[in-house]
Amino acid sequence: MKIAVFENEYDAAVKTPFQAVSIIYFSNTLQIENFPSSQSFGDLSRIISYDRVFIDIDLSRNSEKDGFDVAKEILKLGYPVSQIIILTGHLGINSKIIEKDLPNLKVVTKPIFLDDLKKAIE
């Protein structure tokens, strides 16, 4: 399974839980790729080749778009809603998603718990 993770603090906080979930639950078959900014992904139309997309709301300062914009762009390209997961340490994220006119996206909150991450990937 191929997973794109838009996250600017990937190595410091997110990489290990993904690796651990891959080892424990997916026989280490998850192909996880990190993109610290929106532009680091390049042409977003390629997103269709990923099975899951995790998006942190606060991307790096250098990022042209924040997490909400990335989610909007991907949805515009016809990417399935159920395969987008918001990754955040912010409180009250669900109301913010509604404020931004986004559909009811899945959310994994930080600090990450392995079972929550596994459920989101499944």
Place this chain on the structure above:
Amino acid sequence: MYILEELDLKVRKIISFAFRIVVLLYAFIVVKANENLFPWYVYLGASVIYFIIFRYLYSKDKYYAHLRLLNDYAFFALILYGKELDNLLNLGLLLLPIVNSLNHSSYRRPPIFSLPLYIVALLCMLFLSKQDFDYSAIFALLALAVINIFSYFRASLIRFHSVIHGAIDKFYEENLNLGKTYLLLNNIVNALTKHEPYFKAFVPSEITCFKVKNGGLSIAASSLFITTFQIPDEASLIRKLRKEPFIKVPKLYINDAEALNCVLILVKGNQAQYVYCLQFPPNSLSFLHSLLVKNINPLLHKVVKVLEVEYDLKLQRRLSLNKIKSKLHYVDNTVKVIHYLNNKLTPITTYFDMVSKYDTIRDATILEQLAPLIESEKKKSARVIKDVIGRAHMILDKSLNPYFVEEIYDESFRRIFELVRGSWDDNDLDVKNIETSWSKSTYEAKTILNVDSFQFVLDEVIDNIKKHYHKFAKVEFLIIEGNPVIRFINDIKAPTLKSSNLKKLARDFNGAEINEIMKRNSHGTTFIKQYTTQMNIKTAIRIEANFEIILIFSVTNS
């Protein structure tokens, strides 16, 4: 209409009535003192008809004033018909309305010169004198007219004061008008130019108030919307104004246009000095300007007072906003720290997650792959914990805490009593239910307090009473074991009074451990406990027949 004008109109109406009584008595004396052409009952009948017509015309306005005048002179003509006008008694009757002309009772104020009055008086004299008319009487009438004009000007001066002070009254009547002092200057200019045509000759068309700041002038308020102004050599003008009552400035620029006829006046306020610029129209009578400056000066001082009160309020508002801003920063900072902690805690939760899963996994391959991850996450977690603790301390920093009472100082129990009574009254609770047994010496004694924080406590206590009381609420000022005590008492409906929640609240509130009350969701009690503790006020909640909140103060001097 200004109050003084209203009063003036009422007095003129009364005088008008009294004047007719005087006319009737005077006419009686004239009839008694002269030989009469008609029998006595003609004069009596004429007097009755005269008075009835007067009563009919009395409360009417506009041209009825002229009818009243005609009625007067028709009566005089009948009384004096066939009598000589060469004695003062008889002639005096004809002159009475002229002498009384400033008491003209119409809604409109008396004119400076009433041509109809003098013409009617003259015609009446002509009619009564026939061929013997003494034309020198015209000079007497003219002299009376001149005296009346003098009196008119004197009355106008009083009216001038009434008008300009009325402008200030209007400013306060309309609204609090905070931040709109320019309206006050507008009112003054409007009152002076619109209400009285004769004032136009010497009153300003615009008034601007400048504040003296760093040796120069900055606009404080103006009757005219000003975008730019240019006053030549401001600093030396200000220096000159400190020595002279006013200075005429031949030319300055307002809104890029020449203002030619300006007078500058310096007024000293409590906080600063102010310079008024009175801009006069080109045809203004400049020799009257010094008189105007003298008259208007007390008013300009009043406007400065309004400006300074407004400035104080603005300053207070800014201070309050700054205080709120620091609290907002605290909240914002807390949210950021929590977000930061959520991110930073991931290595710790992942480490413990992996350790607990490791114990349950039997697959050797998985365990082999997981072991190095656990090891590296363990090191990462140890590094992260220091960071997490540092950030947590940031939130607990006392100086940032919104509950922190910044300053405490000595405050009298009289002030505390006033604060409680004020809040009680402001919240529409019955002030008759305030009972005090504090003595004079208690009121004079002091305790340490922050008035703002104490007001917050009071608001919370009274809010709570208003929310829960059923039939009565009361506050008592007592002395218990030498300490001044305030006891707030209110009844609560029986089921609530006996509820375990309320008992738990009282237990937590009264407990020595402040954390217990901090855990609660009821922000009000947390608030009360936090603030009173910092102000060294002991507190207790007692629940027996009623609900009671008790504040126990310590006295700093006796």
